[in-house]
Amino acid sequence: MTKAISPKYQMRMSLNVLNHLGINLYSNIPAVLSEVVANAYDADATRVDITLTENSIIIKDNGHGMTLNDINAKFLYVGYQRRENSEELSHSLKRKVMGRKGIGKLSLFSIANNIEVHSIRKNPNSGLTEKNGLIMNRNDIVKQIGKNETGVYIPSNVEESEFDIDCGTRLIITDLKKNISHTHNFLKKRLARRFTVIDDKDFQVFINEEAITFKDRDYMSKVQFLWTVGDNLIDYSKWFNFERINRLNGDVDGTPYKISGWIGAVEKPSDLDQDNINNNKISIICRGKMAQEDILESFNEGGIYATYLIGELHADFLDDSDKDDIATSSRQKIDEEDPRYQVLESHIYKLLKQIQGVWTNLRNEVAIATAVQKADAFNPVLTEWFSSLRTESRKNHALKLFSAIETLHFTPQEEKEKKRELYKQGILAFEKLKLRDSLHELEKIKNPQDIKLASIFTDLSDIEANLYYDIAYQRVDVIHKFQEQLDDNNKEKLLQLYLFDNLWLLNPSWERATSGNAILEKNVDAEFGKVNAGLTAEEKAGRMDIKYRTSAGKHIIVELKRYLPSYPISPTKLYNQGKKYRSALKKCINVAGQGDPPIEIIFVLGKRFNDEDYNESLELLKLINGRIIYYDDLIKDSLDSYSEYLDKQKEVSRIRAIIDRI
Structure with missing residues (x-):
């Protein structure tokens, strides 16, 4: 009778483990390859090569390889726990x-149906392989497994002559269940992010002969602020293009545990x-490998x-060999009910709150420091406007405005148009606040999301009014009309048309002249009517008009004489007429119970x-708080007085041109 020959290889597994896990252990290729890379690391490999083809993944390491006993007792034994067998190192x-x-x-069976293993182990004592x-x-x-309750599976043998590696282990993964044709760069990024030991001089991983480095994480240049945590063996500063770097405590409160690593903000x-x-x-x-992809969630x-x-x-204390295994079955997450995880979670939350406390100020500082460059990159017209600001204080406020806009978050589709509108509104608002001497209101912008367009970035018409646009235009237009129509007949008509509603021609401080309240105005008209009734026909013919107005707390009487009166006007006659009007107005004011406010009388001649009559009139009119203004002087003095408004008109035009070019 022929004796049964024991198979060369045997795969033994606990059915309970398999039922618990299922063969579809992981959900993505990076997670699967991470397990293979981790095994190579544990096998003392210094190099791992991953080769991707359209139909296969080949993974080769230069580690110590496996003996037949290693394959059967460890690799093929599902559930073998090496650390419990004194294999901590x-x-x-x-x-x-x-x-x-x-x-x-x-x-491996999550991504493929067929796994071929080649391994070579050199005996350090005999030198034999x-x-x-x-x-x-x-x-x-x-x-x-369905046939055999013991869970024994017999893999197929591969003869030595069929593989040609000279050290380590090679896995050939075929009959793939997932498309890998586009995953070369993707896998480099994902594996780089799953390990911190990769890129170490003692352990390198290559995909299609390209080395995976720390830089392949591909977010390094995007990190704006970096907080290092605890004591780090890795010098992160050589990888990150950060604006600021800070350090956070890695000692987990109330425990002997320590963490290290970094947190960045983009x-x-x-x-x-x-x-x-x-x-x-x-x-x-x-231990250098991702244990949980995200704790932030x-x-x-x-x-x-x-x-x-x-x-x-890095929290190696979560994986101490003398403590219970904290990882979930999939090895992709940590048991969140474990006390070690809970103290870690509590400490990280405190670190996050520290970051939150300084994040806004850091962003504002950096945004201000780079505000002009960013604004110029968006539109050089913004730099032109910024350069036109004359004082350092205004420039500082403009920087804060720019930085607030630049720190706002937009989707790529809406960024250009929304930024353009914010810059337009921002410049107009700035000019408005500048004229009100209220640029300090920009200090209210503490967080870019707190910008209230309704309260600071007001609408165009309101801003332009505050830029003296309307005022400048109207006033300069009036003056230009006088200049254009200087013949004697037109002067008095133009003055009658504009003067009484534009008392700023007489005094720049009389911005909003009114007729007073309705009752007082009615009484004044009645009293002035009585005065007019007492005038001679000649006096009436020599007067163009008379009006009563109030402005800046003052009661004003303006009598507009004809440019070329038909009878002689003397200082005495002006004084007597003014005295009558003053008495009539004062009577009305007293009846209205408004006390004794100042009254000014102006004669426009x-x-x-x-010279002799002029000096006499000055002395007489002082007695009733009166004065004389000549038609021609009024036009000249107005042009001189409103040169500022002419400048403002130019300023508005300049700003308008800038806004239109943004």
């Missing part, structure tokens, strides 16, 4: 091993969106600052007095 390099549960090899090769098929495993949330994946995450790293943090964060925190 790797054989030769004494690395703290990453593997723990002994189930990572099942992850041992070669072993096998093929595992997912469909065969499932069928075999300039805008869209910087964290890459390859349709949102990197707004803070990962937890144990655990906090449900509502502050806007959180949407700008990314980070990586066309024909000039000689």
